[in-house]
Amino acid sequence: MQKELNLSKNQKIIFDLIDKSGGPMKAYSILFNVQKKGIKAPLQVYRALDKLVEIGKIHKIESRNAFIACQNSSCQVSKATAFSICESCENVSEISNSKLSKYLSNFSDDSGMKYSKYNLEFFGLCKKCKSK
Amino acid sequence: MQKELNLSKNQKIIFDLIDKSGGPMKAYSILFNVQKKGIKAPLQVYRALDKLVEIGKIHKIESRNAFIACQNSSCQVSKATAFSICESCENVSEISNSKLSKYLSNFSDDSGMKYSKYNLEFFGLCKKCKSK
DNA sequence: AACGTTATGTAATAATATAACATTTATAAG
DNA sequence: CTTATAAATGTTATATTATTACATAACGTT
Ligand SMILES: [Zn+2]
Ligand SMILES: [Zn+2]
Ligand SMILES: [Zn+2]
Ligand SMILES: [Zn+2]
Numbered sequence: 001m002q003k004e005l006n007l008s009k010n011q012k013i014i015f016d017l018i019d020k021s022g023g024p025m026k027a028y029s030i031l032f033n034v035q036k037k038g039i040k041a042p043l044q045v046y047r048a049l050d051k052l053v054e055i056g057k058i059h060k061i062e063s064r065n066a067f068i069a070c071q072n073s074s075c076q077v078s079k080a081t082a083f084s085i086c087e088s089c090e091n092v093s094e095i096s097n098s099k100l101s102k103y104l105s106n107f108s109d110d111s112g113m114k115y116s117k118y119n120l121e122f123f124g125l126c127k128k129c130k131s132k
Numbered sequence: 133m134q135k136e137l138n139l140s141k142n143q144k145i146i147f148d149l150i151d152k153s154g155g156p157m158k159a160y161s162i163l164f165n166v167q168k169k170g171i172k173a174p175l176q177v178y179r180a181l182d183k184l185v186e187i188g189k190i191h192k193i194e195s196r197n198a199f200i201a202c203q204n205s206s207c208q209v210s211k212a213t214a215f216s217i218c219e220s221c222e223n224v225s226e227i228s229n230s231k232l233s234k235y236l237s238n239f240s241d242d243s244g245m246k247y248s249k250y251n252l253e254f255f256g257l258c259k260k261c262k263s264k
Numbered sequence: 265a266a267c268g269t270t271a272t273g274t275a276a277t278a279a280t281a282t283a284a285c286a287t288t289t290a291t292a293a294g
Numbered sequence: 295c296t297t298a299t300a301a302a303t304g305t306t307a308t309a310t311t312a313t314t315a316c317a318t319a320a321c322g323t324t
Pocket of ligand 2: 086087088089090091125126127128129130
């Protein structure tokens, strides 16, 4: 919330669009929607997206090549993300479950590798879609 | 292992290539490598990849747009996958940790959504890269 | 003002993936 | 063995996603 002030012009335009959409948006759909505001090229969009991801204002849904506003106000830096994705309506929401994040942040296996980041995507049918 | 017999010609060529590579491979790199075997078009590669993913012989590393042979012999169907990815050398390995998979397979949050599938990607530096 | 850093603009192109359609091969039933 | 059905293949074109390269402008600090 507090970081919004630091956003540059393009970053703000693009963040506001994604945030207001309430769901995941794809880069070229973003591009289409901001052309009236003077953002004309893919690279302008991708640069803003990169920065917004870096500072944790948005996250990339890797399996969908889409970007969603962070729904977890405490998520300043994107290094531990989890999402639930409906395979029917493509609704996505960010999971904020402290037990889960604690479990995954502390996870280590026998490889001796220390993990600094993770991304988890759960798939299934949302309530609405299940009841159809 | 036992399912290899059922693979079609293209599926077998492509699976063997990925499997032998020992790491993740990208679709167009696969295409380049199998052109001498008569597979000439991207679609031929993607169709085989789709099928191989579907039957769990390979998995897609979503954050890398790459495909890796299943390293877990019991993983017949890809519905619960976890990987460790080195952000320096891009080495990828499949994590098979029964506690982790049990935890995630049984995970449920307050959304009331029942998850049938998940994919988890951990990032960090592997041993080799850490010691540099 | 001068400097280094971050952001922007623009054009071209690379990399990833799918649509559409025709044909062939495998599997199984009758 | 023939017919039906599903699965796989071949081929061309195209859609979608993302980056390279280079020039310019704005910002923050001293
Ligand atoms: Zn978040
Ligand atoms: Zn749904
Ligand atoms: Zn596997
Ligand atoms: Zn490494």
